[in-house]
Amino acid sequence: MRKLHRLLLLIMLLLPGICRAEALLLDEITVRGQEVSPQQETLTIREVRESSARDMGEALELLPGFTSVTKGVIANDVVLRGLQGDDINVFLDGVRLYGGCPSRMDPPSFHFDFAEVDSIEIIKGPYDLYNAGSMGGVVNAVSKTPPAGSSATLTGSYGSYRLVNLSASGSYATEKSYLLAGYAYKSSDVTKSGNGRLITDIYSLTSPNRYKPEFLNSGAYQINTFWTKGGTTLGPSRFSLNYSYQDAEDVLYPYLLMDAEYDRTNRINFTSTTRITGSPLEEVSFQAWWNRVDHLMNDRFRVSSTPSMMVTRALMMETDSTTQVYGAKLSSKIAAGDGLLELGIDYYNRNWDATNISAMWLRYQPQPLLPDVDVDNFGAFSKYSLPLGAKLKFTAGARIDFTAVEANDLTAARLNSLYQPYHSGSLSRSTDFTEVSGNLQLSWLPTTGIEIFTGFGSGVRTPDAQELFIGLQRSATSPTSINWVGNPALDASRNNQIDVGLKLSGDNYYLNSSLYYSLLDDFIYLQEVADPDGVGPLVRARTYRNIAAEMYGGELAGQYALPLDLYLRGTLSYVRGKNSASGSPLAEIPPLTGSASIRYDIGSFFFEFSERFAAEQDRVDSGLSEVKSAGWGATDLKTGVNWGKWSATGGISNLFDKQYLTHLSYQRDAFSSGVKVPKPGRLAYLTLAYRY
Numbered sequence: 001m002r003k004l005h006r007l008l009l010l011i012m013l014l015l016p017g018i019c020r021a022e023a024l025l026l027d028e029i030t031v032r033g034q035e036v037s038p039q040q041e042t043l044t045i046r047e048v049r050e051s052s053a054r055d056m057g058e059a060l061e062l063l064p065g066f067t068s069v070t071k072g073v074i075a076n077d078v079v080l081r082g083l084q085g086d087d088i089n090v091f092l093d094g095v096r097l098y099g100g101c102p103s104r105m106d107p108p109s110f111h112f113d114f115a116e117v118d119s120i121e122i123i124k125g126p127y128d129l130y131n132a133g134s135m136g137g138v139v140n141a142v143s144k145t146p147p148a149g150s151s152a153t154l155t156g157s158y159g160s161y162r163l164v165n166l167s168a169s170g171s172y173a174t175e176k177s178y179l180l181a182g183y184a185y186k187s188s189d190v191t192k193s194g195n196g197r198l199i200t201d202i203y204s205l206t207s208p209n210r211y212k213p214e215f216l217n218s219g220a221y222q223i224n225t226f227w228t229k230g231g232t233t234l235g236p237s238r239f240s241l242n243y244s245y246q247d248a249e250d251v252l253y254p255y256l257l258m259d260a261e262y263d264r265t266n267r268i269n270f271t272s273t274t275r276i277t278g279s280p281l282e283e284v285s286f287q288a289w290w291n292r293v294d295h296l297m298n299d300r301f302r303v304s305s306t307p308s309m310m311v312t313r314a315l316m317m318e319t320d321s322t323t324q325v326y327g328a329k330l331s332s333k334i335a336a337g338d339g340l341l342e343l344g345i346d347y348y349n350r351n352w353d354a355t356n357i358s359a360m361w362l363r364y365q366p367q368p369l370l371p372d373v374d375v376d377n378f379g380a381f382s383k384y385s386l387p388l389g390a391k392l393k394f395t396a397g398a399r400i401d402f403t404a405v406e407a408n409d410l411t412a413a414r415l416n417s418l419y420q421p422y423h424s425g426s427l428s429r430s431t432d433f434t435e436v437s438g439n440l441q442l443s444w445l446p447t448t449g450i451e452i453f454t455g456f457g458s459g460v461r462t463p464d465a466q467e468l469f470i471g472l473q474r475s476a477t478s479p480t481s482i483n484w485v486g487n488p489a490l491d492a493s494r495n496n497q498i499d500v501g502l503k504l505s506g507d508n509y510y511l512n513s514s515l516y517y518s519l520l521d522d523f524i525y526l527q528e529v530a531d532p533d534g535v536g537p538l539v540r541a542r543t544y545r546n547i548a549a550e551m552y553g554g555e556l557a558g559q560y561a562l563p564l565d566l567y568l569r570g571t572l573s574y575v576r577g578k579n580s581a582s583g584s585p586l587a588e589i590p591p592l593t594g595s596a597s598i599r600y601d602i603g604s605f606f607f608e609f610s611e612r613f614a615a616e617q618d619r620v621d622s623g624l625s626e627v628k629s630a631g632w633g634a635t636d637l638k639t640g641v642n643w644g645k646w647s648a649t650g651g652i653s654n655l656f657d658k659q660y661l662t663h664l665s666y667q668r669d670a671f672s673s674g675v676k677v678p679k680p681g682r683l684a685y686l687t688l689a690y691r692y
């Protein structure tokens with residue numbers, strides 16, 4: 001397989017090309033400066049392609065307000081303004097998609113490939129009413145729709161540690177119909193961090209979680225993705241249907257106690273849009289989708305799986321997990337007065353089921369880690385946008401959701417013996433929520449090039465299956481043992497947020513600044529609870545509680561075109577979180593983070609020098625044993641050429657081989673080892689692309 005990949009690369013290298021310059025950057029300045037409102041962002045796939053990002057979590061770090069959680073070489077999880085996991089929605093084409101792993105090995109964005117994606121749209125804050133649960137914002141990747149005629153794209157990257165990214169896609173489109181198909185392969189060996197050590201080599205020589213010597217320097221992931229999409233127009237209606245399959249094999253997660261043996265994902269999405277003329281009802285859209293992820297993780301690569309009196313199989317622990325989501329949405333656009341009214345209803349069901357086996361008490365005890373939990377959500381939304389003259393635009397909307405959750409495989413006996421001792425009040429294996437959310441937004445354009453935005457939003461998200469019903473009982477023999485139990489009595493989290501934004505733009509610059517303040521009611525937060533009776537078989541546990549919290553911060557981003565085809569760009573992000581009851585800092589909050597770059601770009605050639613940096617984070621939650629992290633800075637170089645249908649980009653990230661860690665770690669993991677994974681050291685990469 002690897003030989004074939006090298007051959008493909010070589011063929012692409014040797015084929016000739018033709019020169020043609022494109023002034024992409026000035027266009028981007030115009031789009032960012034004028035077409036996107038201050039609480040929104042877009043990331044073009046060009047920016048992603050130029051970077052060494054392996055996944056969306058890393059790619060989004062190019063935008064202010066975004067950081068990511070690192071657990072290994074790939075599968076970085078998206079964090080927006082300090083909110084992560086279910087506090088934000090991460091979708092592809094509006095499709096709700098979840099990972100199978102209870103430790104977020106495979107966050108939603110892991111399950112599609114960059115090659116499928118055209119752009120990524122972001123709404124920061126509780127201003128998305130189309131979807132349930134966009135409490136902290138929404139990240140929606142938009143897949144490609146092919147241009148007229150036939151087209152094809154081939155890209156190949158090769159880099160340090162045998163990094164390989166290959167993709168091929170082709171499409172054919174007539175005026176009315178189109179069909180596209182694509183395939184992507186990516187793999188890499190384990191990378192080294194700035195101190196020259198493999199990122200798998202972070203454990204002490206006595207830790208049972210350390211990798212067996214033969215797996216320390218092995219493949220870090222191997223991912224194959226296949227997708228196809230077709231569309232047609234019939235009278236006033238447009239239809240599209242998409243199917244994708246992804247297979248990820250042997251993905252290493254040094255941060256956790258286990259690695260993924262496989263993640264297998266199937267996705268189907270159907271959309272239709274009907275335009276109506278001569279009636280106030282202008283457009284009706286319908287979308288229906290289904291997806292499923294099968295995930296298997298175990299400790300086969302770790303010393304903990306070494307045969308012993310207790311370990312009588314090839315592994316000491318394993319989790320087999322499956323998640324499935326299906327849903328539908330009906331929405332409409334109606335001309336109402338001088339404004340536009342959008343009305344819609346939607347439904348989704350998510351099932352999540354995971355079984356853990358661990359060698360305990362001299363046998364392999366299966367446990368319903370996620371006891372076949374069904375979440376059913378019914379929602380209705382409305383949004384009204386009204387231009388008030390040429391300079392003011394007012395938008396208001398509301399959403400109501402009814403959510404029912406049931407843990408089908410949680411027996412009364414297990415609920416009483418494992419969950420109840422850690423909680424007061426009588427627990428049940430089902431719960432439901434009725435929640436209203438809404439927002440008001442006003443944007444004012446006093447003069448060309450100035451936009452002022454202000455918004456107030458109240459967004460909600462319901463607790464997920466894991467926060468409500470995870471159940472993991474560990475052996476009471478070790479003093480460090482800790483159980484994980486959900487809290488079936490959790491309330492939904494609510495984010496009441498005020499935003500103010502200012503955007504300045506001209507022909508050759510834009511500057512976007514935003515400030516926000518959030519009051520979080522019933523914010524779902526981790527809590528450590530003591531051993532309920534001080535004796536076995538139960539030990540202390542981690543569970544979830546609703547707390548009152550507040551967060552505030554801001555972002556600054558700008559780009560400026562200098563003479564001589566030089567461009568300056570910079571970003572700065574800050575967020576501060578506080579547990580209102582205890583007064584202590586919230587855990588997992590990124591420090592002050594930023595970037596600065598200078599780029600020479602004439603369309604056919606570019607060269608960029610950039611610096612990414614983060615301050616020290618000393619605001620930590622010591623109650624969760626969170627530790628401070630040091631500040632850091634890393635330098636990246638990128639260059640590229642375009643010859644018409646051909647382009648080549650390459651770069652070196654972390655040029656000076658700095659050893660650094662990002663502050664975030666996903667403490668909400670039942671299987672986190674407590675040891676952080678450093679970011680990669682120096683990495684070189686080269687990407688060739690051919691498009692026609």
Ligand SMILES: [Cu+2]
Pocket residue numbers: 101102103104105106260295296297
């Ligand atoms: Cu997993």
